Amino acid sequence: MSKQEKTITKNRRGRPATGLGILIGVRLQPDLLAWLDEERAKLDPAPSRPEMIRAILERAKG
Template structure:
């Protein structure tokens, strides 16, 4: 008689991957953060701060 085997998938450790882009860390002055927060509050969908920064960078690159 064969013994019953249980197939168990091993869980990976740590936080799940969220994206494939390159992470860039920056320090911002309180004045710059306030300006970003003011801009994002005027947006219809109120993006989070990281999304607001992405949008502002895209706007700046299109104008350049």
């Protein structure tokens, strides 16, 4: 008899890849980051930082 092969895939952490869009990294100064967190806290449920930044950009876009 031959051995059975098992394929084990590990779960990936974080948000699933969409395959769309370009990843950018942004560094924020402490005062701007504090403002962002204050604005997030006003919403229920509070969005994540990336979600909040996307929402702000969408509003600015018009």
